[in-house]
Amino acid sequence: MPSFQNLPHHDSGPVFVPQPARRLGDEVPLRVWVPAAYPVRSLAVRVLQDGEPKVTELEAEDAPTRWNGQSGTWWHATVRMVNPDTRYRFCVVGDGERSLDYAWLTAAGVIDHDLADATDFRLVLDESPSWVDDAVVYQIFPDRFARGAGSPALTPETVPAWAHIMEWDEEPAAHGPSTAHQLYGGDLDGIVEHLDHVQSLGANTIYLTPIFPSGSVHRYDASTFDDVDALLGGQEALVRLSKAVHARGMRFILDLTTNHTGDTHEWFERAQADADSLEAGFYLFTDHPDAYEMWLDVPSLPKLDHRSQALRERMLQGPESVVGRYLAAPFSADGWRIDVANMTGRSGAIDLAHQVARDVRGTMRDVAGTAEDGRENAWLIAEHGHDASADLVGDGWMGTMNYAGFTRPVWAWLADPDNGLNWLGLPMSIPRLSGRQIGATLHEYNAHLPYPSWKHSQSQLSSHDTPRTRSVVGTSERQVVALAALAALPGVPTVFAGDELGFPGRTGEHSRTSMPWDGLAGVGPRASTIDREVLRATGDLLRLRGDLAALRRGGIRFLAWEDDALVLQRTHPDGDVLVHLARDAHAPITLDLDAGELLHREGGTEVESLGSETGAPQLRLSASGPGTSFVRLTA
Known part of the structure; x- marks a missing residue:
């Protein structure tokens, strides 16, 4: 069993860097x-x-x-x-x-x-908003969350031609072209009406996938950035949501695709109609008007060319840009998540990804301003599926969706051996790796990130683009262990709506399940499909994180890992917290530590304080099955 307790230690938390730099020369x-x-x-x-x-x-x-x-x-x-x-x-x-x-x-x-x-x-220089240090995010795919009580019924006459109206409790398709057209009718007023549920989980920030008019239900193929989709209630509904969220002391961020638009976007239609138009320079045409670069060879998603200063001014730069307009009143969004940020501004020899980030950061400072401590008020998060370290330097993205440094390691440790889910496009299913392998990934990959970038990246167990946690791990008990890792490790915990109910999902599309509000109230056929234990544990663990400064703002020290156990310590002047994660029963682990208080326990873990022959305190951790313990350490 590798043990690191007897090695010298330093981390970037406030115990070891008690006064971080705020300006050059400090x-x-x-x-x-x-x-x-x-x-x-x-x-x-x-x-x-x-x-x-x-x-x-x-x-x-x-x-x-x-x-x-x-x-x-x-x-x-x-x-x-x-x-x-x-x-x-x-x-x-x-x-x-x-x-x-x-x-x-x-x-x-x-x-x-x-x-x-x-x-x-x-x-x-940590310029990310201080509120992100304490954020817990709830991700909402608007069409599948809730429909406002006063919203009119969907009919073939009131929806776009592309839309196929679904019954709310129907299961979404997992594959095929129909996935983009299954319209359930969730809208922004429906979110307003269910904010109590979001807060009950300990979440204080909402992340909305795109809200712009488009040719699909996922809305990553925007037809304009000037309006909010009427299917979601339009701009007035976004204003109502903003007011309701902020009245509760919560925040929300929006989703912007800077890599591409839809082929029905007004910019692209002008670009195709006139090769000499300003908008023609917004795209990467190889043979005007019908040959152009696109996202992953999808013709409906033409790629943007950020060499165009006019495009950057219209989309990214200044208060009148797309970025600036939705940060300003009356919408007052608290930040942006950038879709496929790893690809944006990149094409062959062209690499303007950092310039895009710099432009967005500049607009956020101009529109949302900075706090008294000099840190920015708006959060900029980037979608990135692999090594994002080179894009998180200087005035680049503040953080990333940390698939590489959180999601995939946790999946591979807790995976159901018979999951049958594809692993990264490779010719294999998700592997079941040892705690030694997973601990090494968590430690070594995140060591390449500036610590503020790790802290301000999203940690998610699933998203609208992935299988759901339950389909990966297989059991309620292992899903609770995954939730404990979400609460315990550095990063911004992010829960995809419906994951807290233990729902399955074998692909990103299949995971876009509608929320069973009647079922949560104990009514209807979906009531029996809800995992009430996972729902309880989600709230308990995320609220525990909110209660403990060490979990939100502390440094990290790995103490031990073996096949079925990971033990780590979050360090903070207000009190260190030890976290024991067990995916299954394992032999006892003994550490030279002094336990002060058992803060929380789930499943089969046990914590025992011991003496020793020398009189020095010891702590023994064991497990009879999957579980977790959080222990306050004596200073």
């Missing part, structure tokens, strides 16, 4: 914890300043002490933030007998060999 204090079991002769911090390494030795505190019951020594140094992205690592010089004689401590852990700078700790 002197930033750094701390390192060195357990007594890992004796060292000296420590030094290597900082890159203007590309040149600068080395400073750390000083040890006068007397050994205890941290959470473990004996050891705090070391400290101060470094100056010279560059907007200042990278640093620690050289740990051991005694060569009970510890490594030479090692590097980076965000990837203690490494016994020289390595590239990619996983160095980083001091960055």
Whole structure:
């Protein structure tokens, strides 16, 4: 069983970086914890300043002490933030007998060999909104959530020609062209009427998939950005939703496709009609008017060309742009999620993705403003399915939908061995990997991100584009463990509407299930399909996160992982929290820690405080089956 408790530790949370940099030139204090079991002769911090390494030795505190019951020594140094992205690592010089004689401590852990700078700790100017630190997001696919009580009935005469009207409780198709045309009739007023449900889960932020008129129910093929789809209630309904959300102290973000429009978009129609038009420069024509670049070879989704300054002004830049208009009153959105941000502005030798992010950030600062602490008021989140680290630097995206650093590792650890769901387009189903493999992914992948980017990325167990959590993990018990990981790990917990009910979904389209409001009230045939235990656990675990600063704003220390268990510690001056995640029964894990209080427990986990022969406190964690425990540690 790999155990990391007896290794030196530093993270980017407030215990180890008690005063983060707010501007260039700030002197930033750094701390390192060195357990007594890992004796060292000296420590030094290597900082890159203007590309040149600068080395400073750390000083040890006068007397050994205890941290959470473990004996050891705090070391400290101060470094100056010279560059907007200042990278640093620690050289740990051991005694060569009970510890490594030479090692590097980076965000990837203690490494016994020289390595590239990619996983160095980083001091960055955190300009993401402070409210995102405490956000819990509820994702809504508007057509499937709820229809307002006063909304008129859908009829063939009142819906677009593309729409096929569905009964509310019908199961959506999983594959085929019909998936884009199945109209259930959810609208924005329906969301207003069910905000109590959203808040009951501990969520305080809503993320809406697109709301613009289009040629499909998913609305990623917008026909204009100037209006809100009449099927959703129009602009007046968005204003009503904004007022209702903000009256509750909640926030909401909208979804914008900067990579492409629909082929019925007014810009594209003008572009096709006139090769000399301004709009013709908005798209990547290879042979006007019918040959053009498109998203994943889908003809109805022509790709935008951000080399056009006119396009960027109309879509991204300034208060009159699409980005600016919906951030301003009366809509007053609190941010944007950018669809396929990994592809936006990129085509062959063209790479303007960072420019797109920079343009959006500039408009958000101009329209939504900044807080007293200098951090921006609006949140910018990017869809990205793999390694997003290069796009999360400087004034790039504030965070990403962290599929690579959260969703897929959690899936692969908790997966039902017989899930039969495709894995990343590869010729295999989702694998069932060990805790060692999953812990390594969680640790090493996220070490490549600036810590504020990890904290401000969305952690989701499923979304409108993926299978649902229940279809991945197979059982209620393992879904609760997945929810515990969602509450415990850095990132912004994000729940896709319906996941809290334990609903299945084998594809993204099949997962776009309508909400069973009658069933939640105990009425109708869908009442028996709701997993009330998962619903309870969703609220309990996400509210627990809201109660504990360590889970929302703390650093992270991995303590142990084995095939069926992951143990981690969230560090924070208000009190550290240990989290034990078990996917199945496992042998006891003993740690040299002092438990103060069992905060929450689900399933088959057990926590026992022990003495030892030396009198030092110990903590034993075991499990008879899937479960989780959250334990407050004694300072």
